[in-house]
Amino acid sequence: MKKKVALVFGARSFERDISVITAMQTLNNIDKSRYDVEPIFAYEGDFYIGKLDSIKCFAPFAPLAHKKAFLIKGEFYTLKKNKLQKAFKPDVALFCCHGGEGENGILQALFEFNSVAVTCSDTLASACCMDKAMSKRLFESLLLNVLPYEVVSKDEFESDKDKTISRIEELIDYPLIVKPACQGSSIGIEVAKCREELDFALQVAAKFDKKIVVEHKLDDFVEVNCAAYSKDGQIVISDTEQPCRASGFLTFSDKYSGGKMSACEHIVPAKIGSLEHIVKANTKRLYEELGLSGVVRVDYLVDTKRNKVYVNEINTIPGSMAFYLFKGVGVSFQNLIGDIIEDAILRKSKAIKPSVFKSDVLKNFTGGSKLVK
Structure with missing residues (x-):
């Protein structure tokens, strides 16, 4: 059936x-x-x-x-x-x-x-990964590399712009990249190279979110992505990819212009030499440690000057299910879909069913306004 x-x-x-x-x-x-x-x-x-x-x-x-x-x-x-x-x-x-x-x-x-x-990650994991500020704190807790960053609230910025900008300038060097904390597809992201540009970037981000992440922007770097999913209790790791961007970061237009997903060109596998092993190992570790499910894609920034890998963010439901990243490891789009469906059904069958603890508390409750201890 x-x-x-x-x-x-x-x-x-x-x-x-x-x-x-x-x-x-x-x-x-x-x-x-x-x-x-x-x-x-x-x-x-x-x-x-x-x-x-x-x-x-x-x-x-x-x-x-x-x-x-x-x-x-x-x-x-x-x-x-x-x-x-x-x-x-x-x-x-x-x-x-x-x-x-x-x-x-x-x-x-x-x-x-x-x-x-x-077929995707559960409520908690999804919420944590969607929030760039929260996810960065999780990456740090796992002792993974993240770029210097600060979190700014929309209320803080709008109540005292000069003070907020000065605080950021004291903590992080220009150039900066400013992001709404809970948006994707590069929506609302701006690069700032000076105080005036930072003011503008914060105004843009504040239109999309009440929480804003400001981080240092690398000069020489490549973006690298790696995906993963679970099958029969084992984590399947994809090839790495290196998206080719037209500007300082991968924009919405880079990704989707031309009426198709991933309109920009990709290099698969990414040309990062021995660092590819680190990217794949980190992807597997994040999948395990954060309790992720279904297909996820982890996005990295690789500092080509210092030969250092930074975790950027996690997409718990990547565009096109990141199917193209699994071709090189022998997984077709059809098989990928089937695998995550079967894994979801299996996880559901093994989950602890929520239940109500039976007690006589209500039966013996006599009323009154005193607190129940």
């Missing part, structure tokens, strides 16, 4: 359109002889179901042309004549969301609450 897969994508995020592309790529490559797939589009706080199998459905998306779906006790329902009607009961949710509430743990928590297996 085919396993039922809810292909979940969209959600409130600046990267929603990128999520649609990943979902359609995944839908076209999943083994339909093994899986019965139902696309589920998260849009403005609601789920939609039915005939969502083409990019044309989303350019633009017309909610009234599709059925609204409701997730109740692990099953999707639709409304017919104001009555709930069963629509789809998934064995697993295959997440293709990028950024925002689709990758920061919010949707993961909803499906976990409904006892549906998910």
Whole structure:
């Protein structure tokens, strides 16, 4: 019997359109002889179901042309004549969301609450990795290299710009790179080489997030990515890649211009010599130590002057599922999808089921306003 897969994508995020592309790529490559797939589009706080199998459905998306779906006790329902009607009961949710509430743990928590297996990292790991400030602290706790950085709140910056900028200048040397803490795809990122540019960069980042990460920018470096996923209890590590950027950092246009994912060129494997071993070892360690699941991609900055590897960030649901990075290790896109689906179902079967501790506290409670100790 085919396993039922809810292909979940969209959600409130600046990267929603990128999520649609990943979902359609995944839908076209999943083994339909093994899986019965139902696309589920998260849009403005609601789920939609039915005939969502083409990019044309989303350019633009017309909610009234599709059925609204409701997730109740692990099953999707639709409304017919104001009555709930069963629509789809998934064995697993295959997440293709990028950024925002689709990758920061919010949707993961909803499906976990409904006892549906998910193909990505759980709520806690997703939230920690989405937050660049939190993830950097985790990298430091593992004694991994991170660039000098400071965290600035939007309120702090807007209440006293000069004081905030002076504090940053005292702690980190220019040039700087300024990022919204919880955005992806290079959205809201600016480079600052002086005080005026830093002011502007902080203003831009503050439009996208209430928390901002400011870090030192390397002059001579290459960006290197490496992906991983779990299969049969073993971690599969991908080839490394070296994206070719047009500017000082990989921009949104570098990644997605031209109407396709990863529009920029890639060098696979990355030309970093013996440092490739460090990148792969760090990727495996991060996957294990942070309790990650599904496909993740770890992004690194390699200082070519000092021959040093810095961990930059972790993408818990990478674009296109990072399938192209696994070709060199003998894993096709179809097999990758199947592997993470089966791993999610296996993890769910082994999970400790939440339960309520039974007691006589309420039975014996006599009322009153005193605190229960």
